[in-house]
Amino acid sequence: MRKVLAIATAAVLMISAGPALAQTPTPTPTPTPTGQDGGDDDLVIDLEGGRSSALPIIIPVMPTNAVTGTPAGSTDALGRQLSAIIDDDLRNTGLFKTVGPNAARPIGYAEVNAPDYGSWDAYASQALVQGYVRANGNGTLTIGCYVYDVASRRQLIREGFVVQPSEWRRAAHKCADAIYTRLTGDGPYFDSQIVYVSETGPKNRRIKRLAIMDQDGANHRFLTNGQRIVLTPRFSPDQRQIVYMGYENKRPAIYVHDIAARTSRLLVPDVNLNFAPRFSPDGRWILFSMAKAGNTDLYRIAAGGGAAQQLTTSPGIDTGGSYSPDGSKIVFESDRGGTQQLYVMDGNGGNQHRISFGGGRYATPSWSPRGDLIAYTRTGGGAFRIGVMSPAGGGERTLTESWGDEGPSWAPNGRVLMFFRAASGSGRPDLWSVDLSGHSRRIPTPLDGSDPSWGPIRP
Amino acid sequence: MIERRDITGLSVAILGHAGLIAAIYFWPWHEKEKPLTPPEPIQVTLADDVGLVSAAPDPSDQPPAEATQGEDVPDDTDIAPPESAPEPKEQPKPTPPRTNSETSKPPPPANRNQQAQQNRGNPRPGLNLDDSTLRGNGPAREKTDGQGTKSQATMTGDALMNITTAIKRQVQPCADRQVVPAPEASQIIAVVQLKLRPDGALDSVRIVDHKGVNESNQRYVARVDDAVEAIFAACTPIRGLPAELYDVPRGWRSLKFNYRLTN
Numbered sequence: 001m002r003k004v005l006a007i008a009t010a011a012v013l014m015i016s017a018g019p020a021l022a023q024t025p026t027p028t029p030t031p032t033p034t035g036q037d038g039g040d041d042d043l044v045i046d047l048e049g050g051r052s053s054a055l056p057i058i059i060p061v062m063p064t065n066a067v068t069g070t071p072a073g074s075t076d077a078l079g080r081q082l083s084a085i086i087d088d089d090l091r092n093t094g095l096f097k098t099v100g101p102n103a104a105r106p107i108g109y110a111e112v113n114a115p116d117y118g119s120w121d122a123y124a125s126q127a128l129v130q131g132y133v134r135a136n137g138n139g140t141l142t143i144g145c146y147v148y149d150v151a152s153r154r155q156l157i158r159e160g161f162v163v164q165p166s167e168w169r170r171a172a173h174k175c176a177d178a179i180y181t182r183l184t185g186d187g188p189y190f191d192s193q194i195v196y197v198s199e200t201g202p203k204n205r206r207i208k209r210l211a212i213m214d215q216d217g218a219n220h221r222f223l224t225n226g227q228r229i230v231l232t233p234r235f236s237p238d239q240r241q242i243v244y245m246g247y248e249n250k251r252p253a254i255y256v257h258d259i260a261a262r263t264s265r266l267l268v269p270d271v272n273l274n275f276a277p278r279f280s281p282d283g284r285w286i287l288f289s290m291a292k293a294g295n296t297d298l299y300r301i302a303a304g305g306g307a308a309q310q311l312t313t314s315p316g317i318d319t320g321g322s323y324s325p326d327g328s329k330i331v332f333e334s335d336r337g338g339t340q341q342l343y344v345m346d347g348n349g350g351n352q353h354r355i356s357f358g359g360g361r362y363a364t365p366s367w368s369p370r371g372d373l374i375a376y377t378r379t380g381g382g383a384f385r386i387g388v389m390s391p392a393g394g395g396e397r398t399l400t401e402s403w404g405d406e407g408p409s410w411a412p413n414g415r416v417l418m419f420f421r422a423a424s425g426s427g428r429p430d431l432w433s434v435d436l437s438g439h440s441r442r443i444p445t446p447l448d449g450s451d452p453s454w455g456p457i458r459p
Numbered sequence: 460m461i462e463r464r465d466i467t468g469l470s471v472a473i474l475g476h477a478g479l480i481a482a483i484y485f486w487p488w489h490e491k492e493k494p495l496t497p498p499e500p501i502q503v504t505l506a507d508d509v510g511l512v513s514a515a516p517d518p519s520d521q522p523p524a525e526a527t528q529g530e531d532v533p534d535d536t537d538i539a540p541p542e543s544a545p546e547p548k549e550q551p552k553p554t555p556p557r558t559n560s561e562t563s564k565p566p567p568p569a570n571r572n573q574q575a576q577q578n579r580g581n582p583r584p585g586l587n588l589d590d591s592t593l594r595g596n597g598p599a600r601e602k603t604d605g606q607g608t609k610s611q612a613t614m615t616g617d618a619l620m621n622i623t624t625a626i627k628r629q630v631q632p633c634a635d636r637q638v639v640p641a642p643e644a645s646q647i648i649a650v651v652q653l654k655l656r657p658d659g660a661l662d663s664v665r666i667v668d669h670k671g672v673n674e675s676n677q678r679y680v681a682r683v684d685d686a687v688e689a690i691f692a693a694c695t696p697i698r699g700l701p702a703e704l705y706d707v708p709r710g711w712r713s714l715k716f717n718y719r720l721t722n
């Protein structure tokens with residue numbers, strides 16, 4: 001019986017498995033590698049291609065694992081705001097064409113690290129930003145920042161930031177910085193601050209105050225009350241201090257403002273006219289100009305105060321000194337040759353030589369943090385324009401075409417400049433930024449703004 | 460006359476058949492099949508929690524682990540993969556190709572490569588990428604070992620040019636879509652080793668060298684590499700290449716590109 005059952009079972013199995021067996025493909029021999037693993041025998045193809053246009057990128061609303069109330073607002077509202085800030089940061093560079101949180105389809109929390117690439121193909125975008133917001137038990141927020149290459153289906157960035165609720169905007173800037181750095185190759189600059197001179201009032205009674213804000217204009221606050229006119233503020237490298245020129249009793253002098261203590265101290269207790277201060281890259285020195293006996297020269301003084309050391313001695317006005325990023329050289333403007341031109345010298349004042357030879361005048365030089373360019377204001381034909389040139393001279397490029405642009409200050413990445421532009425007619429100044437590609441935009445300020453100084457990336 | 464012994468035997472036979480039919484009918488075949496179970500959910504492990512400097516947590520509800528600022532981002536391998544699917548049953552190993560004398564009936568051609576193999580004995584020097592070539596009327600192949608074959612075709616100048624043109628025509632649109640981050644990036648040439656499968660699909664892409672890199676454009680190297688990945692991911696498989704010239708010296712199985720990101 002057992003034998004009969006076995007035979008019957010086998011027969012049934014044969015019958016039921018018949019179609020499956022019939023569908024099993026007959027194994028066929030396939031070509032196997034013949035040892036060609038790539039080498040000098042390879043077919044070589046030269047390929048060139050690319051375009052100079054904004055990089056398309058999608059930035060959906062950042063989802064949250066649970067809607068939770070925080071001092072900065074509910075986590076779902078924060079997700080939308082964070083995405084909007086990243087969208088603004090990237091779009092305002094002129095280097096990205098964004099599909100922002102209002103246009104991109106919403107994503108789920110579980111999708112953040114498992115993107116549905118196929119669903120994004122219709123957007124014809126190259127990059128995709130997916131982040132999330134999570135309220136932690138200790139009162140902090142975690143903001144995740146993931147970036148994907150839509151074409152190659154690859155993850156490019158996987159970062160996250162834990163911040164206090166009061167600093168949630170910084171997490172958005174950090175995420176935008178990571179994206180900008182990865183997709184452009186240039187360094188970050190969104191999580192940085194600007195100090196500038198806020199102006200208001202009629203021309204003959206102008207009130208000028210020190211003000212500080214994030215690079216996008218947010219978190220604006222005044223540092224001085226306007227009783228003293230202030231000019232040319234400059235950040236210290238550690239961002240704790242600002243050196244500036246202030247008029248006390250109608251007499252200009254150099255002061256150092258402590259941001260945390262909100263106090264200012266006189267740096268150079270000298271009866272002579274002192275102006276145009278700027279920190280050295282290591283923060284130990286402050287470079288400035290002093291007018292003495294009819295001659296203006298460059299000096300340096302320890303940031304904590306002390307005796308000033310004279311660096312130039314030539315007749316004429318030497319001013320506007322700016323250190324190279326390694327501190328070994330200084331670029332400055334001088335009219336020793338008859339017109340205002342740019343000169344470079346060693347950090348101790350030696351080896352002075354002229355680097356600008358164009359028509360008109362060159363002023364307010366600023367050495368790029370990258371070290372490869374010097375920005376300046378060039379005047380000629382009644383117009384003030386922002387330009388850049390090589391530290392060795394030559395390679396000049398004019399970046400702006402307005403008539404009243406001056407006072408360039410480099411972003412921490414050495415690719416973007418901030419300057420102030422006088423409006424035609426009223427002459428009221430506003431802050432503007434310009435990318436080395438020429439893309440420029442106005443920076444929003446509550447009042448008029450001039451003399452911007454861009455601080456380093458925040459830690 | 461039916462004897463008692465016959466009746467007994469017939470009865471046993473009838474009962475036996477009835478039992479067999481009942482056994483076949485009621486045998487619990489389905490009990491041997493494993494019940495379908497839903498796949499295990501992906502276990503997501505929270506990566507090290509992060510400071511404001513750099514880190515990369517996963518979006519998980521689990522409490523964060525201790526972390527220090529500036530800690531390296533853990534790899535995605537921290538995320539446990541789903542349970543692996545059961546191993547498929549081993550398929551019969553392909554038998555070595557037989558010679559004409561060994562086989563009574565050649566197998567039906569499954570693809571161009573196989574078609575080309577049938578044209579054994581009709582080699583011709585050089586190739587043009589005309590229709591006859593693409594239909595498989597190209598050169599014959601010779602047996603190289605017990606597992607595969609190698610084309611006897613050789614790459615001529617015309618074929619080389621035609622293949623180069625065909626490949627460039629198909630990848631150029633994807634190359635043109637890449638954004639040039641800065642003029643300095645155009646000085647960089649990425650030397651790319653590309654491996655294609657017989658159907659033209661991408662097997663691997665590897666950047667083996669960079670030329671023209673200097674201090675001012677070093678920061679754009681990663682972006683150029685991204686462009687390479689995107690180009691060959693988006694513009695493959697490459698269609699219409701002659702199967703005969705896939706695995707020959709200077710064939711299109713392995714290609715080298717000198718790629719420049721420029722507009």
